[in-house]
Amino acid sequence: MKTRYSFGGDEHIFVEMDEEMSLDAFFKSLSMTSAVREAEIDGVTEVCPANASFQVKFDPDRIKPDDMLAELKALEHTAESAEKRLNTRIVEFPVYYRDPWTHETLMRFRDRHQDPSGSDLDYAARINGFNTIDEFITAHHSAPWFVSMVGFVSGLPFLYQLVERKKQLEVPKYVRPRTDTPKQTVGYGGCFSCIYSVRGAGGYQMFGITPVTIFDPKQVTSYLRDFLVFFKPGDLVKFTPISREEYDATLAEVQANRYTPRIAEVEFDLEAFNADMDGFNKKLMGALNDV
Amino acid sequence: MTFKVLNTGLLTTIQDLGRPGYFHLGIPISGAMDRLSLRAANLLVGNDEGAAALETVFMGPQLEFEKDAMVAVTGAELPPRVDGEEKPTWTAFKVKAGQVLSFDYLREGARAYIAISGGITTDVYLGSRSTYAIGALGGYEGRALAVGDMVPFGDNGKVKEGRSLEASLRRMPGNPAELRVLPGLYWRLITEEAGRNFFDDEWKVAPEADRMGVRFRGGRPMTFQEREQPFGAGSDPSNIVDGCYSYGSIQVPGGTEPIVLHRDAVSGGGYFTLGAVISADMDLIGQLQPHTPTRFVKVDMEQALAARKERKAQLARIEEALKHQ
Structure with missing residues (x-):
């Protein structure tokens, strides 16, 4: 793992903790971004953490770009001593896989896809070595996920599955991004799942849709009254497959501002997880099932 | 009222x-x-x-x-x-x-x-x-x-x-428009030839131009350095592990059509970026009409900061001009 720094124009510095994704890189990035915030460097205007990297926006009228770079490099040691443990929560998200809305959308953008002959799920199942879509969907929802980034648009979570690397699902992004994606689409790109918080452009493969709102600028949704964005980095998610009937019923509850997501407070400890992934996940699921 | x-x-x-x-x-x-x-x-x-x-x-x-x-x-x-x-x-x-x-x-x-x-x-x-x-x-x-x-x-x-x-206090893009770019971010993923072509080719503003970003087409497709894709990125050579995007950053999905992110930018994503349009030239992007011929001009940080200073001076001249009216 080697930290790489680059300017993004004259107002940003991009810091990549690692080229490849791992929770180790995530925790290093988290520690370093916290250190940058705490350092209160004059001229820093925004700090944005990502999966295995982060970006700092600064005002070059207040701090010279080279000085900004030196300030960041001086904080690099904080990544090495990163604490890889979090007090967090696990949240259940119902997903209607193979829904008609994402299917209609993916058919409209077939010319931008690697394999125009089938659906995104056909393609993802095949290139990941599954015989059927059902087996692929089972792999997608059987183990929980870790929110390793919030961004793209309005509170969209990037999710990394809590399984060993050889069990990780991986797909490329669309050859050319779509100009449309239904709101609350459950997508997939690289090793990440995501939930599209709003309707709009997107490059991830589309697998299904959740009825649960995750972004509400009006803050009327029952569980979003305190803040318009649901997710923060470090949250855990369990996807649960649902039918059309369950989808409709849950959507009605959400829209009537009556829905309460199932949430359990848990601790995530990377060392304990790495030592026994199945056992650790069982404990997470136990906490959620007790709610 | x-x-x-x-x-x-x-x-x-x-x-x-x-x-x-x-x-x-x-x-x-x-x-x-x-x-x-x-x-x-x-x-x-x-x-x-x-x-x-x-x-x-x-x-x-x-x-x-x-x-x-x-x-x-x-x-x-x-x-x-x-x-x-x-x-x-x-x-x-x-x-x-x-x-x-x-x-x-x-x-x-x-x-x-x-x-x-x-x-x-x-x-x-x-x-x-x-x-x-x-x-x-x-x-x-x-x-x-x-x-x-x-x-x-x-x-x-x-x-x-x-x-x-x-009129001397206004600023509009020329024809061809010139946008100054500081190479960086994931610039190293493309071949030297692709890097040269990017600056040599004449691009045209595509109809897909909005507040999120402006797309360009017409230049030669990019070739990528041979490498094994890092875990988590996705198999296309233009794919990266999703990271943050800078305002003005230039992504090139599939190596074909550069997209410059603007004020309503997505904050991150999984396509590589090869650098960013400098802050001084972001305003000009807002004035580009579809089909406008455009050239990307390579600059270094020193030139980017000088351009930023000049833009600030222009604002000061505007303020000064209005003081006496």
Whole structure:
């Protein structure tokens, strides 16, 4: 793992903790971004953490770009001593896989896809070595996920599955991004799942849709009254497959501002997880099932 | 006091200087795409430079005023009319209660800024009145203006009609347009040849150009350095492990069509970026019409900072010019 720094124009510095994704890189990035915030460097205007990297926006009228770079490099040691443990929560998200809305959308953008002959799920199942879509969907929802980034648009979570690397699902992004994606689409790109918080452009493969709102600028949704964005980095998610009937019923509850997501407070400890992934996940699921 | 929207034009939104501080949640800065023009329009009518005004693209709206106001139109050359009578751009003019402000057809540029004395006074959301339509927040009910909207504006009677900014104080892209780029970010993923071609080729602005970003086409497809894709990126050589995007950063999905992210940028994603348009040239992108021939010009940090300084000096010249009017 080697930290790489680059300017993004004259107002940003991009810091990549690692080229490849791992929770180790995530925790290093988290520690370093916290250190940058705490350092209160004059001229820093925004700090944005990502999966295995982060970006700092600064005002070059207040701090010279080279000085900004030196300030960041001086904080690099904080990544090495990163604490890889979090007090967090696990949240259940119902997903209607193979829904008609994402299917209609993916058919409209077939010319931008690697394999125009089938659906995104056909393609993802095949290139990941599954015989059927059902087996692929089972792999997608059987183990929980870790929110390793919030961004793209309005509170969209990037999710990394809590399984060993050889069990990780991986797909490329669309050859050319779509100009449309239904709101609350459950997508997939690289090793990440995501939930599209709003309707709009997107490059991830589309697998299904959740009825649960995750972004509400009006803050009327029952569980979003305190803040318009649901997710923060470090949250855990369990996807649960649902039918059309369950989808409709849950959507009605959400829209009537009556829905309460199932949430359990848990601790995530990377060392304990790495030592026994199945056992650790069982404990997470136990906490959620007790709610 | 309000003005009523009789016709929206193509797309008219309320914008100020934006909403910094929420990019880590995927909520971009938004605000005027051509910030210098917004500032100039506000200063012409005696507003604070960052007051909320209208940004209108290609075709202007029709607005009926409920009370007297001073108005200035800057940015794209989109000649205003008051009850049919033509008024100059980059000049403060009066609109009386009951009169209708409309626009002639576009002569140059893409986005005009319509500042109204007192500024637009819709609710401030997360520190700004700028419209971020993708997130349905800010502006007028989180969306572009619609027919029948009654848009509130403030009051100031400080300035005289006829205050004006001469042509030397305006800034528009040339033809071909030139956008200065600082290479970096994931520049190392493309071959040397692809890097040379990017700066040598003439690109054209694609019709897919909006507040999120502007797409270009017409240059040669890019070739990538041979490498094993890092785990988590995806198998296409243009794929990376999703990271943050800079404003102005240039992504090239599949190595074919560069997209420059603008004020309503997505905050991150999984396509590689090869560098970013420098801050001084972001305003120019807001004025590009579809099909405009465009060249990307390679600069280093020193040149980027000099350009930034020059843009600041231009704003100071605008302020100075208006002091004496």
